[in-house]
Amino acid sequence: KAGVTQTPRYLIKTRGQQVTLSCSPISGHRSVSWYQQTPGQGLQFLFEYFSETQRNKGNFPGRFSGRQFSNSRSEMNVSTLELGDSALYLCASSSNPGVSSGNTIYFGEGSWLTVV
């Protein structure tokens, strides 16, 4: 079956603009998480959603927001872009929230955002 699908894969934005990234989880998965990956800060957790509800939020400013739809697809939005927002944004999905021997978290290939 198809893996976690993220769109767009690459995009370039200008400082001050806003951007929306999309994530389609693996079919049947209802939990979605987002991560930011940069060379300096590494992989950092942004949000976790399950059944359209945000369960966890990382330590990011309010410019970063997300949501999940009834079909489990998720979007994240970054407003008033800054140069430091340039990063690889990774989406992950799993059947249910949490981790267990039977619940695996799968990652998409990410969306590369460059802010100029």
Place this chain on the structure above:
Amino acid sequence: AQSVTQLGSHVSVSEGALVLLRCNYSSSVPPYLFWYVQYPNQGLQLLLKYTTGATLVKGINGFEAEFKKSETSFHLTKPSAHMSDAAEYFCAVTPSGNTGKLIFGQGTTLQVKP
């Protein structure tokens, strides 16, 4: 608070040699531990995970890791490196079983020399 430390940002081995990537964690509760691999311009792929039970965990591509509570370690090993193992490896911990929030180490780049 939970944290992960990966010792060595770069590790270089010869093809056929033992691979050892070190990971130490800090957690106030029994941790759930993971190793992910990232190939260039790709997302993360799960190699293995420890949740409960047997402390020696076998993963894909011949990798395994052992959870040692007394040493707060979860080192990743592979007996014989292959050129295709060259990638970046991330150790991660989650604070509890009811969240998908992963806390990652800074990553270790594995170079495999012919």
